[in-house]
Amino acid sequence: YHMHVSEQNVADLVLCDSPHIHPDFGLFSFTPRKIIFNETPCYVLKMFEDLGFVNEFMIKREVLARFILYVKKGYRDVPYHNWMHAFSVAHFAYLCLKNFQLVENKYFSNLEAMAYFIACLCHDIDHRGTTNSFQQQSNSVLASLYSSEGSVMERHHVSQTLCILNTEGCNFLESLNHEDYSRCLDLINHMILATDLASHYKIHNKQLIMATEGYHPKDPEHRYILACLLMTCADLSDQTKDWIETKRVAQLIYAEFFAQGDLEKKMGKEPANMMDREKASIPDHQLVFLKDCVICIFKLLANMFPKSKVMIETIKRNILCWEAAKIIFDKKALEGKTSYEVLS
Numbered sequence: 001y002h003m004h005v006s007e008q009n010v011a012d013l014v015l016c017d018s019p020h021i022h023p024d025f026g027l028f029s030f031t032p033r034k035i036i037f038n039e040t041p042c043y044v045l046k047m048f049e050d051l052g053f054v055n056e057f058m059i060k061r062e063v064l065a066r067f068i069l070y071v072k073k074g075y076r077d078v079p080y081h082n083w084m085h086a087f088s089v090a091h092f093a094y095l096c097l098k099n100f101q102l103v104e105n106k107y108f109s110n111l112e113a114m115a116y117f118i119a120c121l122c123h124d125i126d127h128r129g130t131t132n133s134f135q136q137q138s139n140s141v142l143a144s145l146y147s148s149e150g151s152v153m154e155r156h157h158v159s160q161t162l163c164i165l166n167t168e169g170c171n172f173l174e175s176l177n178h179e180d181y182s183r184c185l186d187l188i189n190h191m192i193l194a195t196d197l198a199s200h201y202k203i204h205n206k207q208l209i210m211a212t213e214g215y216h217p218k219d220p221e222h223r224y225i226l227a228c229l230l231m232t233c234a235d236l237s238d239q240t241k242d243w244i245e246t247k248r249v250a251q252l253i254y255a256e257f258f259a260q261g262d263l264e265k266k267m268g269k270e271p272a273n274m275m276d277r278e279k280a281s282i283p284d285h286q287l288v289f290l291k292d293c294v295i296c297i298f299k300l301l302a303n304m305f306p307k308s309k310v311m312i313e314t315i316k317r318n319i320l321c322w323e324a325a326k327i328i329f330d331k332k333a334l335e336g337k338t339s340y341e342v343l344s
């Protein structure tokens, strides 16, 4: 693995105790993006310890610290799919593990819980800010490697995670027995692959049945589709925060989408409307995404974990905000302003 992390930074992280945990850190309303960038590795270490994984699996703090810094370094400086996205997704996993007591209530074993947290942290490593279809369109190296199996980017994120685990001094899972080790890697693989939104649509119906008819902890398929649901919820957790946060995240997402659209135009390709900064209607697209995708997924979560009902109300409020925003965007469009100009 060609990346490099300074041993000084590792030593500093091992000793980190600097930020006291924010009192609201464990609430679903907490917005992890407000954490100072340089303090995020320490917060990851604290979440790991607070979840009990360090003691349960005899994890060496220095090796875990090095792993966290390599993962952070593995993310690129793209507008949305960067380290702060990974950190916020991992924070949501932490919230679910703590608030739903997934291990205590036998939804997850300790190993599955740790795999869930790691998968969230690593699920978008080395993302280039472009979609799976763009990999195919542009005949990228990643497409040549993975397009026959699909989920091109997600397979790359898995590969990058394994590379880091195999990097000198980074394999904090080495203390696991052989069976737990291979099971953990298998879980991380499936959980990261589950973050391909296209894969979510394939199992949404099974999740609906599980959420309405009841969860059977002994059924391996239930355990698998619950893990997939929790991965997708974590990946979309920005949408469960207040409007200011939701609006700010939309700016980042569309900065990425429109950069891809600009690239596609340069390649002589016609970008999809939502990738075209001249044609996209951001409120319309967001209303479709929230009403047809996000709120459905979080309703399944709320069916299984009533404590997450509060997030449904937040998403409904954000839908109302986008409906109000739509009126303003449409008016500004008449004055020749693009969606992105209005959003910024």
Ligand SMILES: COc1ccc(Cl)c(-c2nnc3c(C)nc4ccc(C(=O)NCC(C)C)cc4n23)c1
Pocket: 131, 133, 195, 196, 197, 232, 235, 236, 239, 249, 250, 253, 286, 289
């Ligand atoms: C769970 O996996 C992912 C993967 C990638 C992304 Cl960007 C997202 C994601 N996270 N927040 C958002 C928001 C606020 N709006 C979105 C609008 C469209 C799309 C989308 O993927 N449409 C399909 C087309 C690209 C083929 C994704 C959106 N999204 C989630």
Ligand SMILES: [Mg+2]
Pocket: 123, 124, 153, 195, 196
């Ligand atoms: Mg992804």
